[in-house]
Amino acid sequence: MKCKRCAEKAIVQLRSHNTAFCKPCFVFFFQRGIERAITRETMFTHEERVLVAVSGGKDSLALWDALADLGYDTEGLYLGLGIGGYSHASERKARAFAERRGLRLRIVALDEAEDGLAIPSVAAATRRPPCSACGTFKRHHFDRAALAGGFPVLATGHNLDDEAARLLGNVMHWQLPYLAKQRPVLAPTHPRFVRKVRPLYRTSEFESATYAFLRGIDYVVEECPNSHGATQLVYKDLLNRLEHTMPGSKLAFVGDFLSRGLPLFAAAPEVADLGECERCGMPSAGAICGYCRLVAEVGRRRAQAVAHS
């Protein structure tokens, strides 16, 4: 098979795009795709400082690598979730990548932050699924770090597979408020929030893995140990089966949603204005934000456990 751009021998076939590329042309294709997503959705400019949330996995490191190559002004943010060996391994990969590329990486370790709570202890104390607590904690610390560093925009490595699976989950339950907000750029709804962008929203997991491999990016291969059995994986599996039978399905599903479905959902009434959390000062719909409610719950549960022991 030949590269569709330069007619050299192709090394990557992309069935969803009905194309194939040699190594340099794939790297070009991958980076151009990101550049186009950024421009089309007005995510950020070359004049803005971009905070890139990196987990040490293929998607976020491939994204950071491409953004740096494309000349954007980036810094990385690594959040130490405290999930045992997985967190240690992923932090090492993120640090090594930043060092090799000469990029600045900010590190926030949850168990060393003001509340001193890592994900496993929150999950254990509240008996919630770890992923639920993790989402709340990540959002809170992403926003705080972006605010503290004066970044107008935070980029995450969510890829097409993530977006398609989330969309399918929201559609299966017709979660209208979530459907109204599922877009690759979220404008801040409060001065203490920053713009959130997903430059890989049209880039498949396969493409980012291929890019990371071809660029020699050393990333953490294992998935988060908490993700086993997650509903998201069921949807990903279904979409992979569909993609296998009908290549291009995921891209059409997400793309057609953004052009045709989203406008309908987004036209529904807005949520109420946000105030500030009385405890942490971050934006909140109620008096206390979701993060601080979770932190308080951990404190209560622990006190109860001590009282009963």
Place this chain on the structure above:
Amino acid sequence: MKCKRCAEKAIVQLRSHNTAFCKPCFVFFFQRGIERAITRETMFTHEERVLVAVSGGKDSLALWDALADLGYDTEGLYLGLGIGGYSHASERKARAFAERRGLRLRIVALDEAEDGLAIPSVAAATRRPPCSACGTFKRHHFDRAALAGGFPVLATGHNLDDEAARLLGNVMHWQLPYLAKQRPVLAPTHPRFVRKVRPLYRTSEFESATYAFLRGIDYVVEECPNSHGATQLVYKDLLNRLEHTMPGSKLAFVGDFLSRGLPLFAAAPEVADLGECERCGMPSAGAICGYCRLVAEVGRRRAQAVAHS
């Protein structure tokens, strides 16, 4: 396992409803579900004559059986599509069922109707997928038969699995006009159309197969030979996998769509008023309806074939 209604030994477990029934209670549950669907969606009353489209398969015969038991005033309509042995077998089953139950069955054989075109010859002449021609032909002849017989309403045996697969297909491509019309009751948009209803829209394929079996209904088991590889089957397979992992998924998907999603889609601008087809007089958005365009295309293609032979 015990029956959840009467505590006798259960013979059917319904994971999607988290329940189980003995034979009489399952029959009660099945029929009550249909009765509730009819009432809740205001499909028809006991005073209206209902034409039930029967294919000879489990769904439509189970539906007809239940409607007759529930005291509705029904007649059957069997459309002879001319699909070889499949059509012969299904017609025999439909006739035998009607005779056994003492119900009146109307039969329209496509190759004996005015245009004299069975599905295989339409597909062959136009080189279209048979299912596409079949849909157009069925809709046309269903409407004509209902109109000719003076029925205000036509009931079809589309079940929950059909509805969920169609919904998933429409959502995967964000087909807004189809999404706006996917509901269990379609009011006529023209005086020559009748109301179309789907009383089994909350009844799974498994439930209708079980009902047919328990009631000793002899139905055609084989699927239409043209259905192999149909996209619909891909979606059904995916939904079955999802249902297996998360029982109740199909019902929630369709139910939540009707209560939350549909109102948004249905609020979009309506299609233009329908006029009448110049050839057959049935409702049509253009001068010639889809059915007559297809019939004309068959004629043209055949004439070309003769001219070139």
